[in-house]
Structures are given as structure tokens and as C-alpha cells.
Amino acid sequence: MKRPGLSFAPVMLALIVLLSAPAAQAGSRLLATGGVTQIEGAAGGGLSPWGVLTGTASGDEYAATASVSQARVDDYSLGVIGIAGNIQDRLELSLARQRLDLDTLGGRLEQDVFGAKLRLYGDPLxxxxxxxxxxxxxxxxxxxxxxxxxxxxxxxxxxxxxxxxKLWFAAVGGRNLLTNLTLRSTRANQGGLLGFGGDQKTSRSLVVEGSLGLMLAPDWVVGVEYRQKPDNLGVAAENDWRDLYVAHFFNKHVSLTGAWLDLGDIAGLADQQGGYLSLQVAL
Structure with missing residues (x-):
């Protein structure tokens, strides 16, 4: 039986309310220090969440972001809309709806992702x-x-x-370099869009995700990402994800990210490669 999900209308209403909140405004942290929105709604790169929180809010400020993302590979199309809030650079709350269209096989898969991220320690700069x-x-x-x-x-x-x-100042040819490492405990198949656990493995896997971003200028970042994946389903072998990305931060309110994706095999269809675009608006 189809389970009731999060419809687009409530998401857009929540987005409007969040972005119109009086406390939600561009913070005092430097441009690009909140990253962009990853496909599960958290602050980070496109594929992986980072240690930073969304927006540019500092310790006594609040921030809110909204994002729309679209990925198209050989046999699939993924659309994501999301909202996130940053409470005094300590707690991030996020909500995302993913929609995967099976362009070749026919059909559609949808998933809601409810996220929270607590900053434990430190400053990336x-x-x-x-x-x-x-x-x-x-x-x-x-x-x-x-x-x-x-x-x-x-x-x-x-x-x-x-x-x-961590942001490393003047690390490569005088330009700043951002590094990120994420350890994830998960049972998700294809990020959860093909369920959780399987006939091959039902328990959790500890997987590694990494990102590098070179700041060509304060408002331009180019980089790579890697996301290791569990392989739980015998009939649908799962490969790790990779991307090459470029992000432009027009100002503290608007950023645009483009990427080339290599997602490997998905549900029996091999070598899924294609493009990705994500627009983020922040207050």
C-alpha cells in the first residue's frame, strides 16, 4: 500500500514561512562557508554532508536556506527540493523530498528525508x-x-x-583548499531510494565519504566528491558515487552548483553518468 508522503505544496509553504521569518537573514560568516545543499538536504557538497552548517550564521544568528536540484543520468532523473535552518551555528534542521524518475524502466520512486546536524566542535577556518x-x-x-x-x-x-x-589557507598555488571527511552508518540502498537492507546484508555498514574543494576565487569553488556505498541487494549491485563540481556564490543569498556525475550501476542498469544542477537561496 502506498504510504502518504510529503507533498510538494506543504514543502513550498514551509519554505515560504522559513524564508520570510524575521530572524532569518544572511549571517556574518564568510561567503561559501556553509557549503551548498546536498541531495539529502544537509549542508555540504552535492553528494555528501559536510561538517559545516547551512547558511552563514554565526554564534548569535539564524539562517535559512531553500534549494532545488536536478540530476539526469542515462536512465534516471532525480529531483530534490529542500529547506534547512541554522540555529546559532550550533544546530541544523533540514527537510528534503527526493523524486527519482525511472526514465527507461518506467515508474517513479519518492523519499522524504528529515535531517538534523549538531556542531560538536571547532571552526573550519x-x-x-x-x-x-x-x-x-x-x-x-x-x-x-x-x-x-x-x-x-x-x-x-x-x-x-x-x-x-577544514579550510586550508593558501594550500594550492596560493588558493584556499576545503577538505571534508564523513563517516556514515547506513543500511540504505541507493541512498534509501531502493529501501534499506537486503538479501545480501541486513545490518549497518560503515562507509566513507570525502570531498575536496579548491577556491579559485572567494566566490568560485571547483572540486571532487566520493561517496562509498553499501551493497545489500543481490539483484541490484551498487557502486560508489563520484562527481566533479563547480559552485558559484553570487553573494551570501544565492549560489549555483553544477556537476558531472558517475553513479555506477543502479537497479541493474550499468554506468549511470550525467549532469547535476542545484540552486540554493539563503537568508
Whole structure:
């Protein structure tokens, strides 16, 4: 039976309310220090959450972001809308709806992702160990019939992750370099869009995600990302994800990210490669 999901109308209403809140305004942290919005709604790169929190709010400020993202690979299209809030650079709360269109196979998969990220320690610019954050992403499929048919054990699950981010000044040719490492505990198949656990493995896996970003200018970043994946389903082998990205921060309110994606095999269809665009608006 199809489970009621998060419709687009409530998401857009929440987005409007969040962005119109009087306390939500561009913070005092430097441009680009909140990253962009990743595909599960958290602050980070496109594929992986980072240790930073969304927006540019500092210790006594608030921030809010809204994002729209679209990825198109050979046989699939992924659309994501999300909102996130930053409470005094200590706590991030996020909400995202993912919609995966099966362009070749036919059909659609949808998932809601509810996220929270707590900054534990540090600052990415000025602390020698960077900033460290602990995050959680609870994921719930809207309709899990296909995932069950492929062997998934559950249609809802929760990822836990620890992320650390550090900006290294004048590290490469006089330009700043951002590094991020994320350790994730997960049972998710294809990020949860094909359910959780499977006939090959039902328990959690500890996977590694990494990002590098070179700041060509204060408002331009180019980089790479890597996201390791568990392989739980016998009939749908899963590969790690990679991307090459470029992000432009027009100002503290608007950023645009483009990427080339290599997602490997998805649900039996091989070598899924293509493009990605994400627009983020922040207050």
C-alpha cells in the first residue's frame, strides 16, 4: 500500500514561512562557508554532508536556506527540493523530498528525508582540527513496493554520520583548499531510494565519504566528491558515487552548483553518468 508522503505544496509553504521569518537573514560568516545543499538536504557538497552548517550564521544568528536540484543520468532523473535552518551555528534542521524518475524502466520512486546536524566542535577556518558535526538523516519511502520486490527488508531507515571540514589557507598555488571527511552508518540502498537492507546484508555498514574543494576565487569553488556505498541487494549491485563540481556564490543569498556525475550501476542498469544542477537561496 502506498504510504502518504510529503507533498510538494506543504514543502513550498514551509519554505515560504522559513524564508520570510524575521530572524532569518544572511549571517556574518564568510561567503561559501556553509557549503551548498546536498541531495539529502544537509549542508555540504552535492553528494555528501559536510561538517559545516547551512547558511552563514554565526554564534548569535539564524539562517535559512531553500534549494532545488536536478540530476539526469542515462536512465534516471532525480529531483530534490529542500529547506534547512541554522540555529546559532550550533544546530541544523533540514527537510528534503527526493523524486527519482525511472526514465527507461518506467515508474517513479519518492523519499522524504528529515535531517538534523549538531556542531560538536571547532571552526573550519581558524581551528587547527577544523569543525566537527554529528548528523542524523531519517529516510522514509513514499511507496516501497519496488524496493521490496528487489529484496529490500525495510522502506524506512536512519543514517548516522560524523563529518569534519577544514579550510586550508593558501594550500594550492596560493588558493584556499576545503577538505571534508564523513563517516556514515547506513543500511540504505541507493541512498534509501531502493529501501534499506537486503538479501545480501541486513545490518549497518560503515562507509566513507570525502570531498575536496579548491577556491579559485572567494566566490568560485571547483572540486571532487566520493561517496562509498553499501551493497545489500543481490539483484541490484551498487557502486560508489563520484562527481566533479563547480559552485558559484553570487553573494551570501544565492549560489549555483553544477556537476558531472558517475553513479555506477543502479537497479541493474550499468554506468549511470550525467549532469547535476542545484540552486540554493539563503537568508
Amino acid at each position: 581558524y581551528d587547527i582540527w577544523g569543525t566537527w558535526s554529528l548528523g542524523v538523516q531519517h529516510k522514509r519511502m513514499v511507496d516501497g513496493e519496488l524496493a521490496k520486490a528487489l529484496g529490500a527488508k525495510d522502506t524506512a531507515g536512519t543514517d548516522l554520520y560524523l563529518a569534519t571540514s
